[in-house]
Amino acid sequence: xxxxxxxxxxxxxxxxxxxxxxxxxxxxxxxxxxxxxxxxxxxxxxxxxxxxxxxxxxxxxxxxxxxxxxxxxxxxxxxxxxxxxxxxxxxxxxxxxxxxxxxxxxxxxxxxxxxxxxxxxxxxxxxxxxxxxxxxxxxxxxxxxxxxxxxxxxxxxxxxxxxxxxxxxxxxxxxxxxx
Ligand SMILES: Nc1nc2c(ncn2[C@@H]2O[C@H](COP(=O)(O)OP(=O)(O)OP(=O)(O)O)[C@@H](O)[C@H]2O)c(=O)[nH]1
Ligand SMILES: [Mg+2]
Numbered sequence: 001x002x003x004x005x006x007x008x009x010x011x012x013x014x015x016x017x018x019x020x021x022x023x024x025x026x027x028x029x030x031x032x033x034x035x036x037x038x039x040x041x042x043x044x045x046x047x048x049x050x051x052x053x054x055x056x057x058x059x060x061x062x063x064x065x066x067x068x069x070x071x072x073x074x075x076x077x078x079x080x081x082x083x084x085x086x087x088x089x090x091x092x093x094x095x096x097x098x099x100x101x102x103x104x105x106x107x108x109x110x111x112x113x114x115x116x117x118x119x120x121x122x123x124x125x126x127x128x129x130x131x132x133x134x135x136x137x138x139x140x141x142x143x144x145x146x147x148x149x150x151x152x153x154x155x156x157x158x159x160x161x162x163x164x165x166x167x168x169x170x171x172x173x174x175x176x177x178x179x
Contacts (some may be wrong), residue, residue, distance in 0.1 A: 014151060016054070017176060020080050022109065023090035024098055025069040028125040031159040032090060033066040036169075041160050049081065057169050060176060062086075074105060081114035086172055090123045090153045091155075093132035103142050110150060119175045120152040121168050128158045156167055 045070035072080040124135040157164030
């Protein structure tokens with residue numbers, strides 16, 4: 001009975017999935033959040049603390065937490081991890097100098113016990129800018145293939161046009177449906 005009810009609950013799209021969006025400052029997280037919510041580019045300023053919005057896509061409800069990425073704020077990311085099923089890490093694909101910092105933050109995050117069952121989507125954002133690294137290059141530099149305990153996927157995107165954003169969400173939807 002419990003299983004049936006939970007299936008019905010899911011069929012009617014009432015389940016809410018917690019999604020946490022992390023990444024260094026200036027990566028484009030807040031821009032992505034409001035693209036999801038309103039299909040438009042909003043003017044952003046650096047996030048202090050977090051933004052949270054409910055995003056509905058293909059009848060699936062996501063509670064999306066967009067966390068501030070400045071160095072002093074990163075220690076607080078883990079306070080948002082409880083009950084998180086999905087993590088999006090956003091990367092500014094032109095920010096070669098700080099890819100090593102992103103890598104450190106990524107692996108620190110994946111070790112957190114509250115994320116042991118979470119799936120990871122990496123957005124290689126700002127693909128519209130000249131000199132941006134490709135998703136394949138970022139994947140190599142971050143050594144994503146070494147991640148065995150989490151399902152992961154990398155998606156090239158541009159938050160200004162929205163290109164690639166929904167392909168990433170589609171991967172997330174498939175993860176949820178396959179559970
Ligand atoms: N060219 C280009 N600029 C982008 C893209 N995505 C975001 N930006 C710009 O990058 C800047 C930072 O974007 P935010 O969304 O505020 O970045 P953030 O990751 O939320 O930053 P913090 O809140 O400090 O962690 C803004 O000026 C955005 O307009 C993109 O795909 N291409
Ligand atoms: Mg922000």
